[in-house]
Structure formats: C-alpha cells, structure tokens
Amino acid sequence: MPGPTRAPTLADVAAAAGVSLSTASLTFSGNKPVSEATRERVLSAAASLGWTGPNPLGRSLRRGRSGVVGIAVGQLSTAFRDPAALPMLDAVSEVLGAAGLGLLLMGDDEEHARLPLDAVIYDICGRDDWGPYGELVAREVPLVVVEGPSWPGTTFIDIDHRGGAAALAAHLHDLGHRRVATLTLEASHPQREREAGLREVFPRASVVGACASDLAEAQRLAADFLSADPGVTAIVCQSDVQAAGVVLEARRRGLDVPSDLSVAGFDGVATPWLDLSLTTVVQPLVAKGRATAEAVLARISGADVDDVVLPVELRVGDSTGPA
C-alpha cells in the first residue's frame, strides 16, 4: 500500500488515458473538439483516478482570473442588519453566481486586498476612505463603487438621493409642514445629496442627530430631540429603520403619528413589526444590485462601463399627514 499519495493532476489523467496533456485539457474544457473515442478514454481515466476537475489554483494562474469578486460592506453585523442591504446583496450574488463568480466579504484591512480578486465592489456608503483602495488601484483591480465617494478610475452605481429627498420634502410642504427636522446619516455621499435635496424645500430644517440605520440609536436621538421640543411637525429620516425608531419613540411619549408628528423614511423596505406603513422614498434595491454586478462583469471583461444613477420613487404611507 502506498502512503498518502498526492492528489491526481490532469497530467496523471492524460498519462493514464494514453493521451497528451493538451488533449486531456481539451476534453474537459471543450474548447476544441475531441474524438468520441479519446473523450471516453480520458473520462474513464479521470474517473478511475478520482480526478474531479481542474485544480482551481492552476487554472486561475493560467487564465489570470480567480473567479472571486470582493465586496466591502463595512462591519458585517452592522451592514447586514440594515434590511436594505440584503436584497441588493442577493441580486449581486445572483448575477455574479450565474457567471461562475463568487463574492468575498472584505474588511477594512489591506490584507484582503492581497487575496486573488478579479474585481471589488465598494458598498460602504458611509465611508469616504478605505485602506485597501490604494493597493487595489495599483494592482489595477477593477473597482465598482456603490453610492460612494468619487474615486478616480472607478465605476459608480448610484441612486437619485437628491431627487428622492426633494420629492419627499415637497410632499411634506404640500401637507402644510413648515418646521421640519431631519435625522441624518454620518457624513457621506448619500447624506450630502439627500440633505441638499431636503434643503431645496426646507433650507432651514433642523437636525435631530446623525446615526446609522439603527432602530435603537434613532430612538435615542429622537428622545433627546423631542424632549427639547422645538415644535417641529415632521421628521425626515434616512432609512425606514430610523423612521421606525422615531415612530416608536414618538408614541412612547404619547404623540400620535401622523396627527401629532409626521415621520418619513427612506429605502422602502418591509417593517412587519410596525403596524403602520411608512411614507418613504423607495429605492430599486434589486436593480441596484444587478447594475452593480453587471458593471463588475463588464469591467472584468475589460469593457468600458458608464456610471449608473437609478431613479427612486416617493411612496406615501400612513406616517405622514397634514401639519
């Protein structure tokens, strides 16, 4: 009995089948025709040796591609707790998966930039700098940025933050609201754009505070703000989760939504634990994911890719009413 033998390679298969290495390769890749007779000989040789397909490492080196696409989403638990992140991620994964590519979760350290990546998706909307950026650019790894900072040499996928925010603001203005406050995100491209849209209508809107898309944090900020009671009649949030937090806090203080306070969100995701349909700006999460993945595929294949800005849509629910 031999000791622990090394895994068989394509060369072993070729030898066992009595054909050349290139013929064996062709048999599996199908890149050129192979006669039925040899094909069978090769296949049975592979089967008897337990060879299950080309070694991904050798294949990757030869083809110059790993089949792995990195995606940076920030801290995982934070990013994925945001319900708006998931449909987008699903869509990205589906499109890339159909092309045989896998998605690798990247952190902030430059370690991950040294992994074999064919392209990278930057989807940390809240951050304008990122450790691995320089290294990836130097290595000429295609970079697709979602709702992100303006970096040279990258492809951008964005939504119409500004237009959506402005439409929502107009809706509130139509309802008679004049004193409006906004619960913001940390400084970031989406936040800057949305705030600009809001201020097209309410130049003097006050600020409740800034936080991520986090229910408890939004609730806390709303508590402080409502205690100070500046007499605002509507609060514009930057996510439905934030909006839900504000609604819960308002109710805790005996305020009715929307008769005492109007609250608006952003994203258009489901909040099944809230017995109220939020007025919100619906963004096309799946389309955003698809567009992102398609940009990745195009960039990998070396094509030029245009930036994308997707439209959003105001959806009026039961959380906003007359001032």
Place this chain on the structure above:
Amino acid sequence: MPGPTRAPTLADVAAAAGVSLSTASLTFSGNKPVSEATRERVLSAAASLGWTGPNPLGRSLRRGRSGVVGIAVGQLSTAFRDPAALPMLDAVSEVLGAAGLGLLLMGDDEEHARLPLDAVIYDICGRDDWGPYGELVAREVPLVVVEGPSWPGTTFIDIDHRGGAAALAAHLHDLGHRRVATLTLEASHPQREREAGLREVFPRASVVGACASDLAEAQRLAADFLSADPGVTAIVCQSDVQAAGVVLEARRRGLDVPSDLSVAGFDGVATPWLDLSLTTVVQPLVAKGRATAEAVLARISGADVDDVVLPVELRVGDSTGPA
C-alpha cells in the same frame, strides 16, 4: 511611448535591481535574511516599476492555498435577516481575517465548489443535503459543519440544542404549564434535537407549525393556531424572531403575554422593537463563530480537530409566567 505594457512581475523587479529572482522574492517574503544594500536596491526597483507585491494567483498556486474560505448560508437574504446569524458571522470573519483569510459566500450550485477554496463552512442549519458536498469531498477540501447534518469526514460545531430546550420546558413546567405547543423549524438537526428536549418534559406537546426564523410567517402560523384555540397556555418557539411574531399576534387578538399566554424563544438576540424581554435560550453566538473559525484554521493546517458542542443558557424574561 510603449503600448499598454503588461503589469510588472517579480522577475522584472529582480532584473531591474540586478539580483536573482529568489533574492527578490526573499526581500519581500522575509523568509531568509537579505543584506541591507540589496534590500534597498530591490525595494527601489519595485517602487520605480510600480510593483506592489506578489501576484496572488502565482503565489496561490505555488503555496497550494488561495486564502479563501467558503461559507454556505443558504439564500443570503433569508440567512442574514436572522439576527442570530450576524454575530456568528462577524466572529468567524474576525478570526479568519486575522489569519489573512477571506470569506466567500457560497450558493447551492456546484459552480462555487470549483472556486479556489482552502476550506468550507457549512452553516445552513435547515438543510441536510447540499449540491457542492460531493465535489468538495472529492477534492479533499476541509469541511466544517455548523449545527448541521452528520456527514463523514467533516468537523462539527454544535450547541446543546437538546439541553437548552429541556431546560426551557422544565421552566414552563415549574410555572404550572401542562398544555404546551411548539412552533418548529423545518426538519433539521437543530429541530430534531430541540424537539427531543422539549418532549422530555412535554411528550404530548402539540405543533403550531413549521417555519423559518421569520416574523411574518410565525405570526401567520400563530394566527391559525390560536383561532383553533386548543387551550394551550404556552408556546415554545425556535427563535426569538418567531417568538416575537407569536407575541404580536397574541396581542392582536387581545391576549396578554404572559398572563393569558406564555411565549418562549431561542437564541437570545436583541429585539429592540418589542417592549418585552423574551424568555429564551441564549446561545453563545460569538463563541460559536470563533470555534468554527478555529476549526477551519486547524483543518487547513492539517491538524486533527475535535467536534465542539457549546453550552446554552436559559434566560427568563417577561414573556413567560404562571399558567
């Protein structure tokens, strides 16, 4: 001006620095000492050529490792919507990241099994079969299974489902409950174990229905069950999200929790949108993630690894009371 030149390789750097390929390699890997003089020559040659480090593809082939670990979690949006999944994933990612490894999200198709993976984590608790399994086994890719089916040749990371369920059942029995129902998961290792634990105390517990850890679905099942009104005084759920759904539905029908109906969960995650602390079985999510990642590291390094079963803890909240 030359045309689009190919990216520089280590060989180019070596040539430019006037040293051999191996010396150049050593300069960057640090695996053997290099004189200060040559080191500087090599570094400046690299800098002037714009060489930013070893090409991951070449490196991977040579070392037989890609640095990529696959993780199968099922449908992404479903898996990550479960709040119990995230702390675990975070812990896995942290430990693997510290070792320079990245996490690749795997789907169900065998395509992903052809990617360059150093190991795979199977974390789809609800599924007993999986397409890529056979291929991975054939390729001898180390496989770590979390709360999963008993597959040969794999390492298992589990929690004490049965003990936790039994402890919870005992708690309800102590409170005087005799007619108990359970909202289950789809047939799976965790479900089988937990049901066995429950039935140690309540052999004749009835079944509300089976669903994933999904609020809306749990609510729907609870609605049907409570309409039939079989007079149960407590419902044992398999996640805190399910339990929250049951609580919301009970209240919608005017039942008070816990005075009219006791409800228990599993997991011990935060439900900030619920104004009630759930009685639940707390599982060590972070420890589970760490143990998983450590098993992966050990398996990659070729070590033998013992299976792990982590303890759980009953946490009594305000959702259970006297029958």
Place this chain on the structure above:
DNA sequence: TTGTAAGCGTTATCAA
C-alpha cells in the same frame, strides 16, 4: 548572503 533551477497545475499556441 546570493544564485540556479525546479516545479505548483493548468491552458494556449503552434505544428503535425
């Protein structure tokens, strides 16, 4: 301390 040379496992080019 540095250099030579042999692969890692595959695919692609070119000729036969």
Place this chain on the structure above:
DNA sequence: TTGATAACGCTTACAA
C-alpha cells in the same frame, strides 16, 4: 483531431 512545448508568477530546496 492530437501532440509537444511554452508560458502564467511565484516560492523554495539546494548550491555556491
């Protein structure tokens, strides 16, 4: 339709 051969870019014995 098949075969010989040369890369792909790197790391690591082994020698000097």
